[in-house]
Amino acid sequence: MNSENVVKQLRALWRTDRIIAEIRLRHMLVGLGLRAFAALIAGFGLLMLELSAYFALVQIWSAISAAAILGIVNFVIAAVLFVVAGRPPSGREIELATEIHGSAVEALQTEARALQSQFTGIVHHPLNSVLPLVLVPLITIIVKSLRKSRAGAAPTAGAAAEQS
Numbered sequence: 095m096n097s098e099n100v101v102k103q104l105r106a107l108w109r110t111d112r113i114i115a116e117i118r119l120r121h122m123l124v125g126l127g128l129r130a131f132a133a134l135i136a137g138f139g140l141l142m143l144e145l146s147a148y149f150a151l152v153q154i155w156s157a158i159s160a161a162a163i164l165g166i167v168n169f170v171i172a173a174v175l176f177v178v179a180g181r182p183p184s185g186r187e188i189e190l191a192t193e194i195h196g197s198a199v200e201a202l203q204t205e206a207r208a209l210q211s212q213f214t215g216i217v218h219h220p221l222n223s224v225l226p227l228v229l230v231p232l233i234t235i236i237v238k239s240l241r242k243s244r245a246g247a248a249p250t251a252g253a254a255a256e257q258s
Contacts, residue, residue, distance in 0.1 A: 103201040110195040117188050129179045140168055
């Protein structure tokens, strides 16, 4: 497991989550703004249309039935506006961000599996993980002691040859 890869994947995951959240927030704000503007325009427009329709319907039916018909028409128009404003966001940005998010999650899962296999190996075979850590310094100590003993043996052999 490489901690650098984990950090890189976590950064990618965080950035893509932030991008996805910004895209969705932008879409929600635009939708909310459009809904508010549509409601304002619809309010003024419907007021005028209702007034004219009311005067026209009063001549045909009673005032109560004319008002009820106009109320039903208002609810239908409002429902259509809410359906149009509530459409899910579409676009390549959200698809790309979702794809990068998925690949970052997959990479993190791969790194987690590698860490789990290493941890399982350490638990099941503790000497396999400790042996390289102990073996390398032990070999260097042995090599140094052999060099010192050879270096110490060479001058003593030379002094013994001079005395004879």
